[in-house]
Amino acid sequence: MENKEKTTIVLFSGELDKAIAAFIIANGAAAYDHEVTIFFTFWGLNALRKDQKIAVNKGLLEKIFGKMMPRGANKLGLSKMNFGGMGPKMIKHVMKKHNALSLPQLIELAQEQNVKLVACTMTMDLLGLQQEELMDGIHYAGVAAYLGDAADAKVNLFI
């Protein structure tokens, strides 16, 4: 148990393609029996948001951030060829056609494989995101916890 290989990924980016890449690597590493952590920070947190609007108390600026940032894995755009939302539709279409798992399915698989999903509490504060707005079953921690995991890991990626 102690001697498991470790892999950590910082998911900073909020785009569909980068989130898919992060979860494919994470699920692959978990399948290889690595202990895997994904640390969601800045725009990466949007992948963990619930689809529906959650009623929470927020300041004005936090409300604006909340409105403007994509709400959950289904709403993310592409880092390239987004074309106002057409790009993500095309990618989702070809993924379905090739029987590739969608991002929500990849997240579910990661949770089944005990990939530790950690939301960065510092950026949650900054962007005004509250725990009620994020999906269930995730962890909350700061950069110190990330560094603790990363210092023990063989593979550390920033995406």
Add this chain to the structure above:
Amino acid sequence: MENKEKTTIVLFSGELDKAIAAFIIANGAAAYDHEVTIFFTFWGLNALRKDQKIAVNKGLLEKIFGKMMPRGANKLGLSKMNFGGMGPKMIKHVMKKHNALSLPQLIELAQEQNVKLVACTMTMDLLGLQQEELMDGIHYAGVAAYLGDAADAKVNLFI
């Protein structure tokens, strides 16, 4: 032979500047006698495309992707200050002026130094890219092969 240091790079991004950075690091590591792998996935695959159009059978969506994505190392844009193609011209000009290797030359040098160039077969499927459309002398593999290399490597980067 067994004890060589290993370095892996995932090239996810399809921009000229990021591809140049990836190949400069890869060639540097190879010069230091590291065993180096670059794993090309998503937009990064475009750096491996042949210049000319290759006649292959594709579905409509795959044809659209093929048309819209840059065809090869000479056609990539910049991640910043692209200015509709002026930016890459400026960068290529200053690189030539300073006798820096161009991206095609960096790729050639990498192949001479036995840097292993691996195209991600899963994203090739998704984007409809076929082996005939990519340059010669590269490998084809999936995320499992990448993780096998990365778990043995000291330096693992995601670009």
Add this chain to the structure above:
Amino acid sequence: MENKEKTTIVLFSGELDKAIAAFIIANGAAAYDHEVTIFFTFWGLNALRKDQKIAVNKGLLEKIFGKMMPRGANKLGLSKMNFGGMGPKMIKHVMKKHNALSLPQLIELAQEQNVKLVACTMTMDLLGLQQEELMDGIHYAGVAAYLGDAADAKVNLFI
């Protein structure tokens, strides 16, 4: 002394949010007594530029690059939701409100903690940036020095 953990970060990106992430990780690792190096390359160099215009001799193209790239940590844009400069203002406002350190303060803290800030001399050449234009107390080196540090480090990130 010899046995200190090492962490390296390549800061390639020139955006405020990515620079903040890099410095938060770097400062965290330094607080954990890691030996930390940030290697600034391509657009990442802009975070090290002095605020004011410095009179140096340059060619025309280098002058254009110098004018168009942001001059220092206070001028960087965001990788997402930049909105012509409104986004960075919003982020700086919420950071202040939450008593988070600003980027210039994070850089100062890094220097106090002996995080080694290294400007990539090859990209300085390409972009026409000269030592007089960058902040004091930083190091100058090439990719070979970076690889030397990275091969000894546990955590290596490309941002």
